Amino acid sequence: MPEYKAPLRDMRFLLNDVFDAPKLWAEMPRLAEAVDPETADAILEEAGKIAGNVLAPLNREADEQGSKWSDGEVTSPDGFKEAYQTYADGGWGGLGGNPEFGGMGMPKMLVGQVEEMVQGSNMSFGLAPMLTAGAALALNAHGSQELKDKYLPNMYSGQWAGAMDLTEPHAGTDLGIIRTKAEPQADGSYAVSGTKIFITWGEHDMAENIIHLVLAKLPDAPAGPKGISLFLVPKFLVNEDGSLGERNQFSCGSIEHKMGIKASATCVMNYDGAKGWLVGEVNKGLNAMFTMMNYERVAVGIQGIGAAENSYQNAVLYANDRIQSRAPTGPVAKDKAADPIIVHPDVRRMLLTMRALTEGGRAFSTYASKWLDIAKFSDNEDDVKHAEAMVALLTPVVKSFLTDTALESAVAGQQIFGGHGFIREWGQEQHVRDIRITQIYEGTNGIQSLDLIGRKIAANGGAFFKIYVEEINQFIAAQEGKDNMVEFITPLKAAVANLVDLTEWVMEKAQSNPNEIGASSVEYLQVFGYTSMAYMFALSAIPALEKADAEPFYANKLATARFFTKRLLPRYISLSEAVKGGADCLYELEAEQF
Amino acid sequence: MPEYKAPLRDIKFVMDEVLDMPGHYASLSAYADVATPDMIDAIIGEGAKFCENVIAPLNRTGDIEGCTRHEDGSVTTPTGFKEAYKQFVEGGWPSMAHDEEVGGQGLPESLGTVMSEMVGTANWSWGMYPGLSHGAMNTISSWGTQEQKDTYLTKLVSGEWTGTMCLTEPHCGSDLGILKTKAEPNADGSYAISGTKIFISAGEHDMADNIVHIVLARLPGAPEGTKGISLFIVPKFNVAEDGSVADRNAVVCGSIEHKMGIHGNSTCVMNFDGAKGFLIGPENKGLNCMFTFMNTARIGTALQGVTSCEGSFQGALAYAKDRLAMRSLTGPKAPEKPADPIIVHPDVRKMLLTQKAFAEAGRALVYMTALQNDIVHKGDSEEDRKAADELLGLLTPIAKAFLTEAGVEATNLGVQVFGGHGFIAEWGMEQLVRDAKISTIYEGTTGIQALDLLGRKVLMTQGQSLKNFTKMIHKFCQAEEGNEELAPFVSQLVELNKEWGDLTMKVGMSAMKNRDEVGSASVDYLMYSGYVTLAYLWAKMAKAAQDALAAGTTEEDFYKAKLTTARFYFTRILPRTKSHAATMLAGADTLMDLDEEHFAF
Ligand SMILES: Cc1cc2nc3c(=O)[nH]c(=O)nc-3n(C[C@H](O)[C@H](O)[C@H](O)COP(=O)(O)OP(=O)(O)OC[C@H]3O[C@@H](n4cnc5c(N)ncnc54)[C@H](O)[C@@H]3O)c2cc1C
Numbered sequence A: 001m002p003e004y005k006a007p008l009r010d011m012r013f014l015l016n017d018v019f020d021a022p023k024l025w026a027e028m029p030r031l032a033e034a035v036d037p038e039t040a041d042a043i044l045e046e047a048g049k050i051a052g053n054v055l056a057p058l059n060r061e062a063d064e065q066g067s068k069w070s071d072g073e074v075t076s077p078d079g080f081k082e083a084y085q086t087y088a089d090g091g092w093g094g095l096g097g098n099p100e101f102g103g104m105g106m107p108k109m110l111v112g113q114v115e116e117m118v119q120g121s122n123m124s125f126g127l128a129p130m131l132t133a134g135a136a137l138a139l140n141a142h143g144s145q146e147l148k149d150k151y152l153p154n155m156y157s158g159q160w161a162g163a164m165d166l167t168e169p170h171a172g173t174d175l176g177i178i179r180t181k182a183e184p185q186a187d188g189s190y191a192v193s194g195t196k197i198f199i200t201w202g203e204h205d206m207a208e209n210i211i212h213l214v215l216a217k218l219p220d221a222p223a224g225p226k227g228i229s230l231f232l233v234p235k236f237l238v239n240e241d242g243s244l245g246e247r248n249q250f251s252c253g254s255i256e257h258k259m260g261i262k263a264s265a266t267c268v269m270n271y272d273g274a275k276g277w278l279v280g281e282v283n284k285g286l287n288a289m290f291t292m293m294n295y296e297r298v299a300v301g302i303q304g305i306g307a308a309e310n311s312y313q314n315a316v317l318y319a320n321d322r323i324q325s326r327a328p329t330g331p332v333a334k335d336k337a338a339d340p341i342i343v344h345p346d347v348r349r350m351l352l353t354m355r356a357l358t359e360g361g362r363a364f365s366t367y368a369s370k371w372l373d374i375a376k377f378s379d380n381e382d383d384v385k386h387a388e389a390m391v392a393l394l395t396p397v398v399k400s401f402l403t404d405t406a407l408e409s410a411v412a413g414q415q416i417f418g419g420h421g422f423i424r425e426w427g428q429e430q431h432v433r434d435i436r437i438t439q440i441y442e443g444t445n446g447i448q449s450l451d452l453i454g455r456k457i458a459a460n461g462g463a464f465f466k467i468y469v470e471e472i473n474q475f476i477a478a479q480e481g482k483d484n485m486v487e488f489i490t491p492l493k494a495a496v497a498n499l500v501d502l503t504e505w506v507m508e509k510a511q512s513n514p515n516e517i518g519a520s521s522v523e524y525l526q527v528f529g530y531t532s533m534a535y536m537f538a539l540s541a542i543p544a545l546e547k548a549d550a551e552p553f554y555a556n557k558l559a560t561a562r563f564f565t566k567r568l569l570p571r572y573i574s575l576s577e578a579v580k581g582g583a584d585c586l587y588e589l590e591a592e593q594f
Numbered sequence B: 001m002p003e004y005k006a007p008l009r010d011i012k013f014v015m016d017e018v019l020d021m022p023g024h025y026a027s028l029s030a031y032a033d034v035a036t037p038d039m040i041d042a043i044i045g046e047g048a049k050f051c052e053n054v055i056a057p058l059n060r061t062g063d064i065e066g067c068t069r070h071e072d073g074s075v076t077t078p079t080g081f082k083e084a085y086k087q088f089v090e091g092g093w094p095s096m097a098h099d100e101e102v103g104g105q106g107l108p109e110s111l112g113t114v115m116s117e118m119v120g121t122a123n124w125s126w127g128m129y130p131g132l133s134h135g136a137m138n139t140i141s142s143w144g145t146q147e148q149k150d151t152y153l154t155k156l157v158s159g160e161w162t163g164t165m166c167l168t169e170p171h172c173g174s175d176l177g178i179l180k181t182k183a184e185p186n187a188d189g190s191y192a193i194s195g196t197k198i199f200i201s202a203g204e205h206d207m208a209d210n211i212v213h214i215v216l217a218r219l220p221g222a223p224e225g226t227k228g229i230s231l232f233i234v235p236k237f238n239v240a241e242d243g244s245v246a247d248r249n250a251v252v253c254g255s256i257e258h259k260m261g262i263h264g265n266s267t268c269v270m271n272f273d274g275a276k277g278f279l280i281g282p283e284n285k286g287l288n289c290m291f292t293f294m295n296t297a298r299i300g301t302a303l304q305g306v307t308s309c310e311g312s313f314q315g316a317l318a319y320a321k322d323r324l325a326m327r328s329l330t331g332p333k334a335p336e337k338p339a340d341p342i343i344v345h346p347d348v349r350k351m352l353l354t355q356k357a358f359a360e361a362g363r364a365l366v367y368m369t370a371l372q373n374d375i376v377h378k379g380d381s382e383e384d385r386k387a388a389d390e391l392l393g394l395l396t397p398i399a400k401a402f403l404t405e406a407g408v409e410a411t412n413l414g415v416q417v418f419g420g421h422g423f424i425a426e427w428g429m430e431q432l433v434r435d436a437k438i439s440t441i442y443e444g445t446t447g448i449q450a451l452d453l454l455g456r457k458v459l460m461t462q463g464q465s466l467k468n469f470t471k472m473i474h475k476f477c478q479a480e481e482g483n484e485e486l487a488p489f490v491s492q493l494v495e496l497n498k499e500w501g502d503l504t505m506k507v508g509m510s511a512m513k514n515r516d517e518v519g520s521a522s523v524d525y526l527m528y529s530g531y532v533t534l535a536y537l538w539a540k541m542a543k544a545a546q547d548a549l550a551a552g553t554t555e556e557d558f559y560k561a562k563l564t565t566a567r568f569y570f571t572r573i574l575p576r577t578k579s580h581a582a583t584m585l586a587g588a589d590t591l592m593d594l595d596e597e598h599f600a601f
């Protein structure tokens, strides 16, 4: 049976040693009120317990069982309902929520770590609170006071769950062409009709009500993305006194059979004149979605890390336990018939790849979360602006890069198990199947990469990008001349110079051929990702060098950083060269000639 | 499920125009008369029909249904599998590439490889039932006594019976030296085999009258390690004097695995409980005996990489032309529709071209490898056989590990082209990922293949086997000097060809100081080798296309597409060699420094 232990040591290292979160929190009054180091620590500790003791043990069996659909009702796998109750009772649903409505107002730097544990121990389950938090975020940002009063407290408490309904059979990436309609009613509400597909936890038995946020078009709305509005559509209508009323006019038509996250219900939702209320302004639905999108995208990146961490932990256990062949340099476990496979260089290569990508990813998502926190909680206008720019720039990278690397990690985690990696019972193949979705939903990784180079970089002439590069260059300047940092700073410097050069190359090429953006975007994002990870490992090296003698943890951090620098970072060389291969070779073939 | 259409035009391109397989057959006296161009065309055409119409439709349903094991140890295969197998046998397919003395049709094994490609793309899980027989047939034909051949081989060749390879045990897969299954001599000259084998593909099923297991086991008092392993034939049903199926032998399927993919194929725990077996080949030389045909078996798995790429490409291409989302960055391409088909988007094209480039060059690599195998078995001179054997030895681990890794990448791209629908079982694209993943594990993991390539094949021959191949590449490049259209390819190839040798030297030098350096470099070295090998094949394909265009053709688009895909490969894929070159030299200390106790706390 696979195991999961929350990586609390590394999380604390990031919060305290690398990013000095306590100092940051103390500087922002709204955060200073909500959190201090002791609280943060207690939260991590408790979340680790829920993840390890409550959620992880359900993961394997729930994959076999899946959610079940019958006559419009969805039954979640054994134990999910109780786990959901435990999660709600623990107050976890409101961790990042607005205190005005009963939330705890915690920073994303901390919430993200909790998310990692929840998603890492049981991704299918984790999606339910994740979508509820997302819906609550959008509602909090754009809903009327009345809607917020009525819905938010119960969503934070976990009594009600949330769902996000964007996708339709013919439209996922291209939401501009959705067809779901919303007709205004005399009482100020709307009648929503249409079919949504792929709605995660759109229906289930874990909470007494499910609050759907639905994208739809008003009758006279303009075509395309500028004609979309957002509606709140509850499964059960809510009476004036807050009690539940009648069932709303929509239902779950079926659930999908999928590659992974099988325990989560992926629902077709049929709206048949369902009663809904406008959230935010008419025709500004997509904008409203965007505000919560940054949080959700970071959360998806974190999902990847969480599951990859889980795969890593089990791979380490297996590699120490499984004996097979002798070490190339001579027997190590002489008393046994063969050596544990962790002696083999290639097995170590796979383990260290997983470890470096996961630790580097955790650092990077924590770093991005720092900017989300400053953007949200700082009272200094300049700081907020700066942070918003960084959030905009980094979010697509966190989402895509960390999910791509998570898949790579999980595949390595499977490979380390040899044939057993292919067998369900061992749990390693499930991580591969589960993680695979993270590259697709919340905007495919291809779309994220277009967002990065197109909207976040080219559209503002590289303004955000310059802020980021400036920061890294200042860091490099400050570290240069320190002997023990040379091994990290020199490669980082080269990587950043390459990234700057590549960015200029793409921006210039794109002026004459718009296809160059899309032709380069995926690899470009990867180069951006590896370079950012090099920055993260260099940042981490500073405290690690200081304390290397104090605890093996720090020396290990350095070993991992060295591995990353020498064995993973060089990937940017190939990726950059591929980008410079240009778009032409993608367009010489007519569609029929493929 | 994506519909399967056998890529006959591409297959013929590689066979006739790139590798000159007709010439190859004509040059081998064993095949000159039988493997005529007309015969080949007829066979491939018929094979394609069988694959498209009979087994492709069973692929998705086989995945959903899987196999069922019953109380008594019997296993039922998915609906339709048995009937399809019957048709396969009636069509004479199992006997195609076997010698006439044992009831075969005497056609070349490489032609069998072509058929196996079509079978495998159409339905890999199904194809494994007849596929596993190959190992058993190879064992018996290489090492069996006349009696063993008469008794077992003929039935395997005809397809009436199928075979298995029973190597793996619960505690060992890569390291067969520690296996425990025992073989005790019986008074009648047979052996009583006892032990547990796991992960035995097609170990039990309902498609054939008998199953012939080839089992690795130890004789009493056998030396420890790999030098104490012998091979045994253990039939599911004992065989009577007259060759008919007699009583049940003491070997049963104890359970079947629940797996990530290839659900249609039974993966069995086989319990041998004093089962009657017959020694095949010399005592204690079992592993050596297996090595003689290991390459053949691995070509079969290399093929899975190609079939993964091809199958997923076919599905993704059809979808990309059909699915509408967003407008092209250079302005609407289908203004009459609400959005453009996604094939207009550069990233979607990149995914499709990557699949296509791997599928087509992968096919060329496997076929080229299969030709060497033909020569090893039927070459007319010792010299030819030896040269072919060396090249085969070098190319096999590259083909097996590189192409299956490419297959995993390509099938994941196929899912990505489908967006959310790629994740949904109904569309069949995610099944291809799940099925492909086993190919990097069985028949020796990627890690083990990489050690075989760098350690045994390259360094142990002091680089000689590599030199023979790079010489071939060199000759090609020389011949194309001055060919302007190919110049961008040839110049890169010249450089890589040289770098390949240099890197080998460097790794070899550091390995002399520290044996861990081999394992530290091996997978990067293997991937590097794969990219260079495919570059050579793309250059060859470009050359063939160029020649055809120069000669005048009605198929201009077809040949131009080859040149275009070659350009794509050289500009967008081949740069991957750079990172592998850098990381293979990063040094073993980057891997060994971390204390094993410190990987996790
Ligand atoms: C398990 C699961 C859960 C989900 N949960 C939810 C949910 O809770 N709520 C919800 O609303 N949706 C959900 N989705 C839907 C998901 O967000 C969409 O599938 C995703 O946005 C992609 O859309 P699509 O499937 O229509 O793909 P398409 O838009 O059809 O894309 C197909 C391919 O084309 C590419 N492509 C499209 N346009 C471009 C372009 N302009 N340039 C380059 N490439 C392009 C894409 O990257 C992709 O590779 C879920 C999906 C799944 C499978």
Ligand SMILES: Cc1cc2nc3c(=O)[nH]c(=O)nc-3n(C[C@H](O)[C@H](O)[C@H](O)COP(=O)(O)OP(=O)(O)OC[C@H]3O[C@@H](n4cnc5c(N)ncnc54)[C@H](O)[C@@H]3O)c2cc1C
Residues within 6 Å of the ligand: A322, A324, A325, A326, A341, A344, A345, A346, A347, A415, A416, A417, A418, A419, A420, A422, A423, B132, B164, B165, B166, B167, B168, B171, B172, B173, B174, B175, B198, B199, B200, B201, B202, B259, B262, B267, B438, B441, B442, B443, B444, B445, B446, B447, B448, B451, B519
């Ligand atoms: C679906 C399926 C079908 C199969 N069919 C058959 C079959 O028909 N017959 C049969 O006999 N077997 C079969 N197998 C077994 C398969 O061949 C083995 O699983 C495979 O050889 C790997 O062995 P293992 O599982 O014991 O992994 P291990 O040997 O335990 O390997 C675990 C990991 O350690 C690595 N490793 C091991 N030794 C070294 C080393 N010296 N240096 C570097 N890395 C090393 C491996 O690369 C791997 O990553 C099948 C397996 C599956 C899952």
